[in-house]
Amino acid sequence: MRYIKLILISALVFFAMACVVAFFIPSRIRVFRMTSLASNRDSVLNQVRDLSQWKKWYPGFENVVLSDELVKDGRVIKATANGINLAISESTDSSVVVSMQKGSSPIVSGWQINKDERNDSLALQGYMDFQLKWYPWEKFSSLMLDKSYGDFITRGLNELKK
Numbered sequence: 001m002r003y004i005k006l007i008l009i010s011a012l013v014f015f016a017m018a019c020v021v022a023f024f025i026p027s028r029i030r031v032f033r034m035t036s037l038a039s040n041r042d043s044v045l046n047q048v049r050d051l052s053q054w055k056k057w058y059p060g061f062e063n064v065v066l067s068d069e070l071v072k073d074g075r076v077i078k079a080t081a082n083g084i085n086l087a088i089s090e091s092t093d094s095s096v097v098v099s100m101q102k103g104s105s106p107i108v109s110g111w112q113i114n115k116d117e118r119n120d121s122l123a124l125q126g127y128m129d130f131q132l133k134w135y136p137w138e139k140f141s142s143l144m145l146d147k148s149y150g151d152f153i154t155r156g157l158n159e160l161k162k
Contacts, residue, residue, distance in 0.1 A: 015136075022136035029130045029142050033153040037113070037122040037161055044124060044160050048096045048111050050075040051086055057159035059152055105131060111160075124160065126153045 037044060047053045052069075054061045061081065070078035077088045083102055090097035095112040108129040116123040128149050132138050 018136040018140075022134070022139035025132075025139040025142060027132045027134070027139075029132065029145055030127050031130070031146050031149045031153060032125065032127040033150055033157055034123055034125045035154075035157045035161060036116060036119070037124050044122075045094075045096055045111065045113060047160060048098075049077075049088060049091050051079045051081075051088070052076040057156060057162075059155045059159070105133075124157055126157050128153065 047057055051066060052075075055064065064081045066076065066079040066081050068078075068080045069076050077091075079086050085099075085101045087099045088096060089099050089108075094114065095110060097108060097110040100107045100109060110125075110127050110129075112125045114123045114125070130142065130145060132142055
């Protein structure tokens with residue numbers, strides 16, 4: 001009985017310590033990458049604004065078939081791809097924000113083009129925002145998001161450069 005009590009108290013203390021450490025990990029994580037472009041601003045963002053064009057540049061969408069499409073101004077602005085709901089939530093002359101949702105928590109992806117003053121080119125930025133719950137296992141798993149999604153964003157940005 002003494003060992004069982006020790007194991008239960010140890011597990012409780014370990015869980016409490018994990019919660020305290022997880023408290024210091026932020027609940028909102030942004031994975032961000034940037035590249036330089038010599039292309040025209042409109043030609044790049046037009047590919048991002050139209051979900052039907054994502055097959056050409058977005059990693060993993062090469063063979064995806066869009067369903068439940070909503071077309072506005074000749075562009076697909078809302079669709080479902082492999083069970084993922086995609087919706088362009090904001091589109092300006094220099095940025096595009098897309099909400100991706102599969103399950104209960106959406107992921108917000110965005111692309112923005114700015115003038116790079118150091119050289120005569122454009123800076124294309126891509127990011128993904130993740131909103132995490134307070135659970136320690138979810139907070140600790142967020143430490144791996146930069147490596148896994150950062151490479152993913154970089155591949156998409158490189159495809160847009162072509």
